Amino acid sequence: MDRPKERADAARNRQAILEATRKLLAEEGADAATMERIAAAAGVAKGTLFHRFGNRAGLLYELIAEGAVNLREAVTSGPPPLGPGAPAGERLLAYFDAMTRLVADDIELSVAYQALPPHPRREEFHAFWAAHIAALLREARPDLDADVVGGLLLAPLGGELVPYLVRAGQKDRLLEGVRQLVRSVLNQPARAPSAS
Known part of the structure; x- marks a missing residue:
């Protein structure tokens, strides 16, 4: 199923979040990849994570x-x-x-x-x-x-x-x-x- 077209800033945030999550997982393991740490590493508000991915x-x-x-x-x-x-x-x-x-x-x-x-x-x-x-x-x-x-x-x-x-x-x-x-x-x- 195709997704609706993302706004450019939303697409950038999504990519930053995914890259930050991958980096935290690779460098520090699963326990380190909390929503708080991912948000901080991606440079977005924690609420953005919950809004975008649910949990x-x-x-x-x-x-x-x-x-x-x-x-x-x-x-x-x-x-x-x-x-x-x-x-x-x-x-x-x-x-x-x-x-x-x-x-x-x-x-x-x-x-x-x-x-x-x-x-x-x-x-x-x-x-x-x-x-x-x-x-x-x-x-x-x-x-x-x-x-x-x-x-x-x-x-x-x-x-x-x-x-x-x-x-x-x-x-x-x-x-x-x-x-x-x-x-x-x-x-x-x-x-x-x-x-x-």
Whole structure:
């Protein structure tokens, strides 16, 4: 659904708020990203935050939704292998690589968001990912229960190991582990990590 056109000052405030929130989350963690501190860092009144986003959950959802919408567009209409046109197995690997990066690149946002009560539109994204993964699995591995296996593949990205590895500076290890997991389901042999 398209949003109504924003006034220029409102758009600037929105961008300043989102950038301040990302910065606080990245530098100081989820607990530091209070509405008061975000407002101060963005140079806006606290009331502006509440008026614009409703509450902290609404603000964090807005940040999560930006990345999720971009990924959804890439999956539905972007170039292969993430978008249409590549074999299902390649698309599945590309999707999990992109989703893992989305979570890992903003790990403090992901952790903060998971701790909040579900946003009303949260299920919309989850249902889209589940359907996308299951469709690719049905094509690549028709012998599997695509809905269950797809859910099992996605579940670890919301678990405790992901923030642990990212905070320990092991994002590349996480990405390769997810690739190995998806390849194992696709019956593709794991490749040795490339020497950096």
